Amino acid sequence: MPAGISIDRKSAVPLHRQLEEALRGAILSGRLSPGERILSSRELQTHLGVSRNTVLGALEQLHAEGYLVTTRGVGTFVAPNARALLTERKPKSSTQSAPSDRVERFAAAQSLTENFARTMPFRPGIPALDLFPTAQFKRALDPSSWTPAFLDYSGPYGHRPLREAIARRIRQTRGVVCSADQILITGGAQAAFSLVVRVLLNDRDAAVVEEPGYRIVRAALHANGMRIIPGHVDADGLDVASFRNKRAKLVYVTPSHQYPTGAVLSLERRLALLDWAAKHGAWIVEDDYDSEFNYTDRVHPALQGLGDGQSVIYIGTFSKVLAPALRIAYVVVPRALRAAFRAVQRVEGGAPDAIVQNALANFIDNGSLGRHIVKMRKVYNERRAFANAALSNLANLSLRVIDSHAGLHFIAELPDEIRDAAFSRQAASAGIVVPALSEYFIGKPWLNGIVVGYAATPVPSAKEAIEMLSRCG
Amino acid sequence: MPAGISIDRKSAVPLHRQLEEALRGAILSGRLSPGERILSSRELQTHLGVSRNTVLGALEQLHAEGYLVTTRGVGTFVAPNARALLTERKPKSSTQSAPSDRVERFAAAQSLTENFARTMPFRPGIPALDLFPTAQFKRALDPSSWTPAFLDYSGPYGHRPLREAIARRIRQTRGVVCSADQILITGGAQAAFSLVVRVLLNDRDAAVVEEPGYRIVRAALHANGMRIIPGHVDADGLDVASFRNKRAKLVYVTPSHQYPTGAVLSLERRLALLDWAAKHGAWIVEDDYDSEFNYTDRVHPALQGLGDGQSVIYIGTFSKVLAPALRIAYVVVPRALRAAFRAVQRVEGGAPDAIVQNALANFIDNGSLGRHIVKMRKVYNERRAFANAALSNLANLSLRVIDSHAGLHFIAELPDEIRDAAFSRQAASAGIVVPALSEYFIGKPWLNGIVVGYAATPVPSAKEAIEMLSRCG
Numbered sequence: 001m002p003a004g005i006s007i008d009r010k011s012a013v014p015l016h017r018q019l020e021e022a023l024r025g026a027i028l029s030g031r032l033s034p035g036e037r038i039l040s041s042r043e044l045q046t047h048l049g050v051s052r053n054t055v056l057g058a059l060e061q062l063h064a065e066g067y068l069v070t071t072r073g074v075g076t077f078v079a080p081n082a083r084a085l086l087t088e089r090k091p092k093s094s095t096q097s098a099p100s101d102r103v104e105r106f107a108a109a110q111s112l113t114e115n116f117a118r119t120m121p122f123r124p125g126i127p128a129l130d131l132f133p134t135a136q137f138k139r140a141l142d143p144s145s146w147t148p149a150f151l152d153y154s155g156p157y158g159h160r161p162l163r164e165a166i167a168r169r170i171r172q173t174r175g176v177v178c179s180a181d182q183i184l185i186t187g188g189a190q191a192a193f194s195l196v197v198r199v200l201l202n203d204r205d206a207a208v209v210e211e212p213g214y215r216i217v218r219a220a221l222h223a224n225g226m227r228i229i230p231g232h233v234d235a236d237g238l239d240v241a242s243f244r245n246k247r248a249k250l251v252y253v254t255p256s257h258q259y260p261t262g263a264v265l266s267l268e269r270r271l272a273l274l275d276w277a278a279k280h281g282a283w284i285v286e287d288d289y290d291s292e293f294n295y296t297d298r299v300h301p302a303l304q305g306l307g308d309g310q311s312v313i314y315i316g317t318f319s320k321v322l323a324p325a326l327r328i329a330y331v332v333v334p335r336a337l338r339a340a341f342r343a344v345q346r347v348e349g350g351a352p353d354a355i356v357q358n359a360l361a362n363f364i365d366n367g368s369l370g371r372h373i374v375k376m377r378k379v380y381n382e383r384r385a386f387a388n389a390a391l392s393n394l395a396n397l398s399l400r401v402i403d404s405h406a407g408l409h410f411i412a413e414l415p416d417e418i419r420d421a422a423f424s425r426q427a428a429s430a431g432i433v434v435p436a437l438s439e440y441f442i443g444k445p446w447l448n449g450i451v452v453g454y455a456a457t458p459v460p461s462a463k464e465a466i467e468m469l470s471r472c473g
Numbered sequence: 474m475p476a477g478i479s480i481d482r483k484s485a486v487p488l489h490r491q492l493e494e495a496l497r498g499a500i501l502s503g504r505l506s507p508g509e510r511i512l513s514s515r516e517l518q519t520h521l522g523v524s525r526n527t528v529l530g531a532l533e534q535l536h537a538e539g540y541l542v543t544t545r546g547v548g549t550f551v552a553p554n555a556r557a558l559l560t561e562r563k564p565k566s567s568t569q570s571a572p573s574d575r576v577e578r579f580a581a582a583q584s585l586t587e588n589f590a591r592t593m594p595f596r597p598g599i600p601a602l603d604l605f606p607t608a609q610f611k612r613a614l615d616p617s618s619w620t621p622a623f624l625d626y627s628g629p630y631g632h633r634p635l636r637e638a639i640a641r642r643i644r645q646t647r648g649v650v651c652s653a654d655q656i657l658i659t660g661g662a663q664a665a666f667s668l669v670v671r672v673l674l675n676d677r678d679a680a681v682v683e684e685p686g687y688r689i690v691r692a693a694l695h696a697n698g699m700r701i702i703p704g705h706v707d708a709d710g711l712d713v714a715s716f717r718n719k720r721a722k723l724v725y726v727t728p729s730h731q732y733p734t735g736a737v738l739s740l741e742r743r744l745a746l747l748d749w750a751a752k753h754g755a756w757i758v759e760d761d762y763d764s765e766f767n768y769t770d771r772v773h774p775a776l777q778g779l780g781d782g783q784s785v786i787y788i789g790t791f792s793k794v795l796a797p798a799l800r801i802a803y804v805v806v807p808r809a810l811r812a813a814f815r816a817v818q819r820v821e822g823g824a825p826d827a828i829v830q831n832a833l834a835n836f837i838d839n840g841s842l843g844r845h846i847v848k849m850r851k852v853y854n855e856r857r858a859f860a861n862a863a864l865s866n867l868a869n870l871s872l873r874v875i876d877s878h879a880g881l882h883f884i885a886e887l888p889d890e891i892r893d894a895a896f897s898r899q900a901a902s903a904g905i906v907v908p909a910l911s912e913y914f915i916g917k918p919w920l921n922g923i924v925v926g927y928a929a930t931p932v933p934s935a936k937e938a939i940e941m942l943s944r945c946g
Contacts, residue, residue, distance in 0.1 A: 013645060021648070024552070028779075065773055067742035081741065097722050099813040100675045107816040111630070129621035137614040146610075148602035151796035157659040172486055175494065187660055191822030202573045223820045225855050249570050267539035269553065281570040300538050308502075311569050323624040325827040340572040342579040347696045349664030354798040356826045 006248050007048050015050050020332040023058060025080055027067050035080045035152070038068070063294065069248045105223050111123060112219035113190070121465035124389075124409040124453030125432035130378060132323055133372050140362035141355065150358070156350035158185025158330070159341055159357035165364040166330055174291060175301030177309045178332045184341055185351045189289065189317040189329040195218040196313060196317045199227055199337065199344050200250055200283055208251040209410035212440035212447065214287070217252050217305060230442045233258055237265030251276075251281045254292035255303045257407040260440050260451045264300065264404055274307040284312045290320040290407040293455075294375050295381040299406070310334045318360060321373060328352060328360055380408065387454040387462050395472045400449075408455035411437060414450060418473040420448050426472040430464050480521050488523050496531060500540050500551055508553045511541070513546050571846035578696050583691035588661070594938035596906035597733070597882040597926030598793065601852060604846050605796055613835035616830065623831070629823035630815055631658025632830035638837040639803055643678075643789060647764060648774030650782045651805045658824045659812055662762065662802040666693040669786060669804065673723055673756055674699055681716050681724040685734045685913035685920060687760065690725050700936070703915045706731055710738030713745040720878075723756045724749075728776045729764035733924045734884055735877040735914050737773065747780045757895040758783045761795040765881040766844050766928075768854040772879070783807045791833060793881060794846060801825060801833055851882065853928045860927040860935050867943045873922075881928035884910060886921060889945040892919050899945040905938050 008017055024175035026032040039047065041055045047220040048055075059076065062068045070076045113469045157163070169177040186192040193216065201207065203225045209217055211230030231251065238253050243372040253273065255265035265273075277284050286303045304312040318327035341472050351357065365371050384403065391412055392401045403410040414420055421434035427434050427450075434452055438445035457465065478495040480488055499505040512520065513592035514528045519529075535541045543549045546841065573785065594864065636653040643649040660667040662692070676698045682690055694701055704724065705715035711726050726746065728738035738746075750757045759776045779784040790802035806814045826832065836842050846853030857876065863872045864885055876883040887893055900907050901921075907925055911918035930938065 006899050015643075061772075064769075095751070095754050096807075096809065098758060099672050099810060100678075102675075103672060103813040103816060107812065108818045109820050110816050113819050126625065128623040128724075132619065132621070132624050134616050134619050137619075138614075141611075141614065143607050146605065146607050146798075148605070151602040151605050153792075155796040172490070186822070187825055188822050189819075194821045199572050199576060200570075202575075205573075213866040218819050223817075278549045279566050283569060283943060296537075299534075319626075323620075324626040325624045327627075327823070327826040336569065338578040339570060339580065343576060343583050344696075346586050347579045347663075347692050348667045349659070352660055352801070352825055353800040353829045355832075356828050359828075378805070460688050466494075 001090050005048070006257060007050060012457070016054040016061075017050065019044070019050070019054060021061075023062055024065075024067060027062075028040055030453055032078050034077045034078050037075050038078065040075065043186070044104060045328075086443060089336035095123060102225070104222070105225060107224035109219040112215040112222070120433045121457045121461050122452050122454065123456065124435065124451045126453060126456040127320055127408060128324065128456050128458075129323055129377065130458075131376065131379065131458075133368060134371055136368040136372075137359060137363060139352075140359040140366070140368065142362055143322070143356060146355075148356060154354040154357075155312075156346045156352065158183065158351040159361060162328075162357045163330075165361045166316070167446045168375035169364060169369075170302070170314075170332070174288065174316075175305035176314055177305045178330055181331050182335065182338060183408055184333065186329050186331060187351045187352045188319060188324075189287070189315060190216055190220070190326045192317075192329045193217055193285075194224075194330045195331065195341065195345060195348075196250075196285055196315075197221060197224045197226065197229075198348075199340050201256050205250070206246070206248040207303075208246070208248045208282075209442075210238050210253060210258060211442055212260055212445070213252070213253050214254065217287075218442070228442065233263060235261075235263055236269050237263045238269065238273065240269065240276045244276060247280065248282055250285060252285045252287065253303070254287045254289065256294075256300060257287055257404060259287075259289065259445070260409070260411060260437060261412050261433075262402060262404040262407060264406065267300070270300070270303055273303070274311065277311045278307075282311070285315065286312050287315045289315075289317055291316075292321045293377055293380055293408060294406040295377065304332065310336060313337070321369070321376075322360075325425075326356060326360065328356065351450045376455075381452045383457060383459060383462065384410070386459050387452060387457070390463065390467075391452065394396045394466070397470045397473055401452075402449075409451055409453040411447070411451055413437075413447050414473065416448065416449065421448060423473045424450060429468055430472065432467045434469070478521070479525060485560055489534075492517070492521065492523070492527060493534050496535055496539060497538075497545060500535075507551050507552050509549050509551045510921050511551065513548065516654065518563070533794070542782070545690075554813045575696070578656065578698060580694035582692040585688040587694070588907065588911070593904055593906045594930045594934050595925050596923045596929065599926060599929040600796065600881060601791055601849060601931075602796055603928050603929075604849065604852065606841060609841040609845075610795075610832060610836060613832040613839070615831070615835055618702045618831060619828075623827060625724055625828075627824065627827040629819040631656065631824040632827050632834060634838075635834040636803075638834045639789070641767060642837060642842075643775070643805070644788075647761065648790075649787055649805055649895065650778045651787075655805050655808060655811060656805045657806065659802050659804060659818075660775075660825045661797075661800045662760070662788060663689050663693065663939065665788050665804045665812060666690055666758075666801045667791075668818060669723075669758055669788075669819075670694060670697045670699065672810065672817050674691065674700075678723070679719070679721040679827040681721045681755075683711050683726060683731060684915055685733055685910060685918070686725070686915075688913060688933055690760075691915070695758035701915065706734055706736060707733075708736055709742050711742065711746065713742065713749045717749060720753065720836045721755055723758060726776070727760045727762065729761055729767075729773060730877060730880040731880065732760075733882070733908075733910060733919070734776075735875060735880060737877055740773070743773070743776055743779055747775070747784065750780075750784045755784070757790065758814065758911075760787050760788045762788075763792055766853055766880055767792045767794065768850065768857060768878040774794070777805065783809060787833070793831070794842070794849075795833075799829060799833065801829065848903070849928075853884035856927045856935060857883070858933060859932050860925060861928070863936065863939045864925065864942075870943045870946055875922075882924055882926040884922050884924055886910075888925065889921065890919075893923060896946045897923060903941045903945065907942070 035363040036170045044055045048411035069079045163183040167180040206227040208229045208231045210233045232239045304314040345434040424436040437447040517528045520567045542552050636656040640653040679700040681702045681704045705712045777787040787805040794830045873886040897909040907923035910920040
């Protein structure tokens with residue numbers, strides 16, 4: 001065929017498109033030269049055995065793009081000015097400029113982010129996804145509410161009914177002092193941390209994180225070039241004394257159920273933290289990620305509601321209470337920061353889609369969320385009690401479970417002679433995800449043990465997994 | 474009542490929670506002093522007329538939080554150590570540190586972002602939301618696919634089936650050379666721009682934007698502290714000659730249907746742009762926002778597929794082809810940038826929720842998207858033709874419509890004596906959104922006219938709106 005043009009009749013690509021691409025390729029590669037006459041449409045039709053419309057379609061397209069010119073009564077030619085343009089375009093190896101300097105930091109921080117492994121026994125931070133209330137959530141989607149106004153660009157700070165539903169809920173269940181206009185909806189808690197970092201911190205500002213602590217927050221701080229100050233965590237939670245004289249612009253804390261130790265921040269420590277923040281003008285970021293689950297019915301209200309509400313940024317998520325796939329979290333910001341948070345969120349692309357936000361608002365408002373939590377609390381408490389008892393009483397492995405009777409996980413200390421990193425690796429190769437506590441430290445770890453996420457693991461699977469674990473180490 | 478404690482029986486807040494909050498408030502405010510004995514549970518019960526369980530519930534909670542201590546057989550007291558903690562906490566005006574320096578830039582850039590106005594006649598950039606295929610999209614949600622693995626943390630670069638569906642589609646319809654692993658799903662095009670800026674640009678790097686051009690891109694660049702170089706746009710689209718000797722790391726371009734002028738980038742200009750980018754090592758960001766709609770059936774394939782695929786970052790969105798509320802866009806990145814884009818996307822919070830991504834993948838794969846586009850193309854072409862003819866033939870207002878027979882809008886030039894900004898304001902007060910072309914310029918505007926988004930306005934409404942417009946100016 002002329003200039004190696006061929007047609008594949010079995011391809012899903014329409015014939016006229018194939019011809020068009022083949023001709024374009026021949027011109028760009030130089031197999032057809034500028035000024036060269038191409039076969040007439042009739043000739044192409046005959047040679048290729050395609051319909052006249054196919055050929056005319058392809059030629060018209062290439063005319064429109066400027067590859068071909070036709071002189072009436074003479075013929076069709078490769079556009080002569082193509083020479084100047086095309087000969088200059090020597091194929092060269094990529095010499096594009098490098099990505100921004102920050103990419104290197106982000107690349108390094110990646111290892112601290114969520115491990116997107118398959119659900120496996122005891123993986124922390126995952127609710128019981130097999131008990132997801134599919135029928136109720138499907139109903140909550142309510143396609144009858146997808147009006148034109150709803151389908152338009154929605155509120156950049158989040159779907160208003162969802163912000164209202166969240167405000168009503170956390171005022172009652174968590175004592176958070178807020179109104180809906182202080183709430184911004186984000187695509188998950190990680191996006192919320194990124195937003196907080198960008199709104200509050202300049203390059204090289206310092207932030208206190210819990211030691212041991214949540215790795216994803218460290219990732220966001222590292223990636224954005226912040227200095228990180230570890231704040232010591234003990235059985236009463238984050239201890240202000242460990243960083244009292246350091247200058248920091250932000251402190252990140254998980255008061256309800258410290259991640260990963262499970263410690264509950266004592267009242268004394270809460271007040272000390274608020275005082276420290278007020279004295280230093282620092283912001284407190286309260287991550288209340290799994291506070292819905294407390295098996296003692298003795299739960300502290302949020303730190304946010306304890307202070308004057310002006311120094312605490314409160315973060316909540318639906319990943320733990322419903323499912324990570326929903327990618328919905330929220331930030332409650334002090335009034336003084338509202339304009340700043342809104343400006344950044346608006347320019348960076350606004351809130352998640354309205355379809356899922358609307359479903360979640362309905363799901364909260366019709367009581368489904370409350371019922372789901374009550375049901376899950378019972379399930380998780382049984383799983384917690386079983387895992388605690390079974391792990392505490394292993395014949396051949398001495399584990400000390402430290403269980404605060406809250407959240408979706410507890411920790412278990414290993415005997416000194418078994419190092420947690422090695423134990424965790426061994427467990428992983430047996431298909432069980434119990435991360436090593438040493439992984440959650442920035443400095444020298446003072447805990448040697450594992451994090452056990454019991455919530456997503458039914459008792460029979462837990463039984464098997466514990467049997468396997470007892471043979472590790 | 475003791476220390477002003479009262480209970481509101483009509484409130485939705487449970488009585489024990491009300492009592493708990495009232496007591497806590499009294500302690501924190503100093504109305505109950507550290508060491509002070511509080512009424513016995515029986516006394517509280519009688520005074521408040523509530524059940525014994527209500528009182529015990531509240532007291533146990535406050536014990537757990539450390540506000541109260543009980544000496545067996547003696548009574549219950551406000552915790553004595555509360556004095557030290559609480560007296561230090563003098564109420565003070567907020568002295569929290571200021572937000573980051575970048576917030577000011579973001580606040581200034583906000584005015585360039587999408588105007589979240591209600592849908593009104595001729596507002597540009599909006600598809601026909603009253604023709605949204607609700608039934609098909611509802612079916613595509615397919616709750617039977619919400620398995621535990623699906624509900625878990627999903628792929629941080631986007632739901633795999635959606636990335637595959639998009640890759641298949643844009644390879645065929647737009648000639649984009651890519652595989653699914655070069656695609657990242659973002660929460661709308663604005664989020665895609667933010668991602669591109671963070672991955673590619675350092676502070677004060679320069680970027681070329683079209684003049685006139687899309688304001689949201691300017692917002693992202695301004696907010697992130699970039700230098701902006703305007704590149705002249707004429708009837709053949711962006712003209713490289715206008716910035717040939719400038720150093721820039723990135724050029725943003727809308728080749729299929731320039732925003733706002735509607736110009737289609739000529740082949741000559743396409744090749745010149747690719748050459749310029751190769752020579753300067755610059756990245757081209759191709760925004761193909763409404764290329765699905767072309768009423769001539771003569772459409773250029775994407776610029777991305779014309780080059781060697783190594784210098785073009787291609788952005789597509791479902792906001793124009795389906796609905797802005799879906800908040801789904803995508804970026805196709807050269808292989809050399811894949812790791813960089815993934816690192817930033819992963820640390821910043823990953824892709825949107827899996828529920829809507831999954832629905833969209835199904836919607837594409839079962840042919841619904843293709844059918845919707847065919848249907849809309851016909852509708853929009855009718856609306857386009859009507860609006861073009863009606864606006865071109867007004868008796869008392871001389872408008873020159875410049876219509877490239879593509880996309881969701883065209884522009885119309887006003888006579889010199891009518892300034893577009895004033896005309897646009899007058900139209901807005903009559904409920905018609907036709908933005909002034911001068912608003913899309915950074916420098917001195919060389920166009921005086923309006924942007925007319927005809928796609929979302931049915932002919933009868935358009936008729937009325939045009940009647941109103943003819944009385945403006």
